[in-house]
Every structure is written in structure tokens, then in C-alpha cells.
Amino acid sequence: QKEVEQDPGPLSVPEGAIVSLNCTYSNSAFQYFMWYRQYSRKGPELLMYTYSSGNKEDGRFTAQVDKSSKYISLFIRDSQPSDSATYLCAMNQPGGKLIFGQGTELSVKP
Amino acid sequence: GAVVSQHPSWVICKSGTSVKIECRSLDFQATTMFWYRQFPKQSLMLMATSNEGSKATYEQGVEKDKFLINHASLTLSTLTVTSAHPEDSSFYICSARDRQTGGRTDTQYFGPGTRLTVL
Numbered sequence: 001q002k003e004v005e006q007d008p009g010p011l012s013v014p015e016g017a018i019v020s021l022n023c024t025y026s027n028s029a030f031q032y033f034m035w036y037r038q039y040s041r042k043g044p045e046l047l048m049y050t051y052s053s054g055n056k057e058d059g060r061f062t063a064q065v066d067k068s069s070k071y072i073s074l075f076i077r078d079s080q081p082s083d084s085a086t087y088l089c090a091m092n093q094p095g096g097k098l099i100f101g102q103g104t105e106l107s108v109k110p
Numbered sequence: 111g112a113v114v115s116q117h118p119s120w121v122i123c124k125s126g127t128s129v130k131i132e133c134r135s136l137d138f139q140a141t142t143m144f145w146y147r148q149f150p151k152q153s154l155m156l157m158a159t160s161n162e163g164s165k166a167t168y169e170q171g172v173e174k175d176k177f178l179i180n181h182a183s184l185t186l187s188t189l190t191v192t193s194a195h196p197e198d199s200s201f202y203i204c205s206a207r208d209r210q211t212g213g214r215t216d217t218q219y220f221g222p223g224t225r226l227t228v229l
Contacts, residue, residue, distance in 0.1 A: 031216075032215075032217060041201070041223070041225065042222055042223060043114075043116070043220040043221050043223040044154070044203070044220045045220070046217065046218075046219055046220075049217050051215070088154075090218075092216060094216055095216070097156060097159070098144075098156075098205075098218055100153045100154055102153050
């Protein structure tokens with residue numbers, strides 16, 4: 001079993017839809033949870049960062065962490081064609097290596 | 111967010127030559143930087159961890175004599191691919207760690223990546 005599992009998609013939605021991206025993990029020692037967005041042929045861009053459990057909102061993006069269920073989510077409201085990219089969840093223990101999900105390829109159709 | 115730059119963004123070289131890739135953290139000091147390799151449609155594969163002023167730690171299966179890493183300052187790490195061959199062609203990405211010991215921050219900011227093509 002991989003430490004972090006993420007549905008690879010691809011996921012295709014119409015413009016304006018709400019997108020839900022999810023990851024599960026097995027290591028209860030993870031404390032830092034991140035979502036990165038990666039456009040083709042570019043480096044990952046940090047979108048959301050959460051320490052421990054809870055929700056965090058930034059504009060159209062909301063990150064949720066449920067440590068009891070070992071489950072994290074990223075919600076994108078009012079999705080735009082410019083949101084089309086691969087989304088990577090990532091997490092780590094204090095001082096530990098970043099462990100990535102496989103990435104979910106999202107396409108938002110106009 | 112913090113900015114990490116990488117240079118060059120794209121390089122083509124002949125088989126047998128060496129290529130150096132630079133990674134800089136522009137607005138924060140990074141005691142730790144990481145080097146990743148990414149193949150098309152795949153997630154990032156960690157190659158090595160680079161700590162300022164000490165030897166890099168390589169992941170299993172990564173040849174340290176092939177991929178030389180130097181982290182001479184708190185804002186610069188370099189990766190040199192020595193005697194490059196076509197199978198080394200890939201997308202190389204660096205990241206810089208932003209961490210507060212014992213604190214609420216421990217994340218990585220990534221550079222834009224370097225596409226290496228070995229002919």
C-alpha cells in the first residue's frame with residue numbers, strides 16, 4: 001500500500017463546476033499537508049498549505065484535513081479553464097521528506 | 111509565496127558532456143534543498159536532499175557520482191549531470207524547504223524545472 005493515494009483521474013468538468021480532489025494516507029505522523037498545482041512542463045506551484053487538521057480557504061480554493069480519517073481534500077469553486085492542470089497532494093512529518101500523491105489531471109471545459 | 115528560480119530552463123547537450131543546473135531561493139534562506147526528476151505523466155521522484163555546507167543525501171538507486179550536488183550557500187544549490195547519456199533526458203526540478211523547527215511551517219517551494227535533452 002502506498003503511503004499516499006490519489007485518484008489519478010483524468011477529471012473533466014464544465015466551467016463553473018465545483019471540483020473535489022481527494023487524497024488518503026496511512027502514516028498518522030504526517031502533520032503538514034499541501035496541495036500543489038502543476039501546469040504542463042512547469043514546476044509545481046504551492047496552492048494550499050495546512051498544518052494539522054482543519055479547513056483553510058483562499059479565494060476559490062478550500063483545503064480540508066481530517067486526521068482522524070487520514071483524508072485530505074481540495075475544493076475548487078467556480079472552476080475556470082485556467083484551473084486545468086495536474087493537482088498533487090503532498091504531506092510530511094516534521095523534518096521529513098515530502099510524500100506525493102500520484103497527481104490528478106483536471107480539465108475544465110469552457 | 112516564496113520564489114525559487116532554476117537555470118537553465120531548457121538545455122540540449124551531446125552525449126558524454128556534463129550539464130550544470132542551478133537552483134536559487136530568491137527571497138528566503140533554505141538550509142535544505144531537494145532535487146527531483148519527473149517523467150511524463152508521472153509524479154515527482156526524489157533524487158537527493160541537499161543540505162547547506164554538507165554532503166548531499168541520495169535516494170536509493172541514484173548514482174551520486176553521476177548526479178553531483180553542491181549546496182554552497184543558503185540560497186544556491188547546483189546539480190551537475192556528469193557524462194550525460196540519452197537516458198538522463200528528463201525534467202529536473204529543485205525545491206527549497208521553508209521550515210520553522212518545532213513550528214507550524216514545513217513546506218517546500220519548487221523551481222520552474224529544467225528540461226534536459228541529451229542527444
